[in-house]
């Protein structure tokens with residue numbers, strides 16, 4: 001890849017001189033040019049696939065099961081177990097890689113596809129082999145135009161080297177990999193809407209069951225995994241399940257790309273062992289809150305996860321599925337968004353909920369109508385025009401969206417409000433009683449009627 005195309009700069013200097021972790025997924029930061037096939041192969045690339053095609057497909061599934069690899073798209077479902085749900089026997093089966101990446105605060109897949117495309121293609125191929133599929137699809141968010149170009153070029157390079165197409169590595173197995181550009185809708189990251197969109201239809205979520213493992217793409221058994229999940233797979237096959245499961249915590253194995261953003265000194269993607277603490281990520285590596293301010297709260301795993309206050313207990317929490325759940329939130333997509341103490345929390349919540357209103361696909365009435373109402377009421381609150389009882393009314397409307405729609409977009413919409421209200425109730429009440437913000441640039445200003 002030409003030097004000027006390396007748009008991701010090297011990682012920012014760390015407070016500690018020693019990198020905390022040897023790059024695996026983000027190896028391109030240590031090995032320039034790894035987007036090219038020859039450089040990728042010289043650094044262990046496609047060794048995982050070479051190992052896989054010498055095994056029986058079931059054995060590959062078992063290696064991934066034993067590694068403890070869990071999905072990186074949000075829910076953390078064990079990858080090997082998901083693959084094992086695909087029925088054996090004749091007939092087409094598909095692998096779909098979810099690179100839609102639209103969750104606010106999440107930008108890891110973007111870096112992975114633009115800089116290390118063969119890692120993902122190898123992961124898709126190994127997954128196809130494991131479920132005896134001959135077709136892998138990588139669904140990429142439409143705005144990632146450069147990533148799509150890079151991936152398409154890499155697929156052609158792999159094809160020319162006999163790694164995609166007919167009789168791969170002399171194994172007798174054939175497999176095609178298709179790069180598909182989405183149209184830039186958050187809902188298309190939801191797995192069933194993604195499948196609809198990939199089939200050329202409007203991206204509406206499907207009613208389940210049936211689940212994709214039974215009737216997915218073109219009503220055939222389908223595995224859907226996130227881009228980072230599948231980018232882990234070559235490492236698992238190349239080094240073995242035992243090696244992989246040495247990293248991480250008891251139930252969350254391996255390494256993970258944490259996306260750090262918001263009011264922090266050094267935002268960016270940080271690849272760390274699963275279970276590293278928030279303190280290490282936000283303070284030691286990220287330099288803490290920017291401009292010498294303090295952290296008021298942070299979102300631990302993309303905007304759909306409840307915010308947390310930076311108490312000592314929370315900051316020392318290992319970033320894994322169980323650790324974060326024990327603090328009342330979720331690991332989600334590992335997008336950590338820092339909010340500083342000069343931020344009006346009501347304004348921040350309004351901005352987040354506006355995203356869900358914009359992105360609600362409109363299929364389910366509670367989500368389509370409810371997100372509109374949430375935004376209208378939060379606008380009123382933000383602008384000092386709320387009445388007594390409005391906080392309860394907002395909670396009530398949110399409660400009528402969650403659990404009442406086809407997909408989890410509706411469940412996510414009230415999350416910023418509910419979690420912020422628990423932590424900062426007095427700030428919300430201040431907007432009602434004082435008709436202005438408690439902190440931030442608009443604090444103390446008369447807001448009603450002037451927006």
Ligand SMILES: Cc1cc2nc3c(=O)[nH]c(=O)nc-3n(C[C@H](O)[C@H](O)[C@H](O)COP(=O)(O)O)c2cc1C
Nearest residue numbers: 071072073098100101102189190191225226229408
């Ligand atoms: C509204 C919505 C948006 C989603 N967006 C994404 C996304 O951009 N990328 C992703 O991998 N998963 C996304 N998911 C989760 C997927 O539905 C699915 O769980 C995931 O792709 C499974 O992959 P994994 O098992 O490897 O995590 C989204 C879910 C919802 C409800």
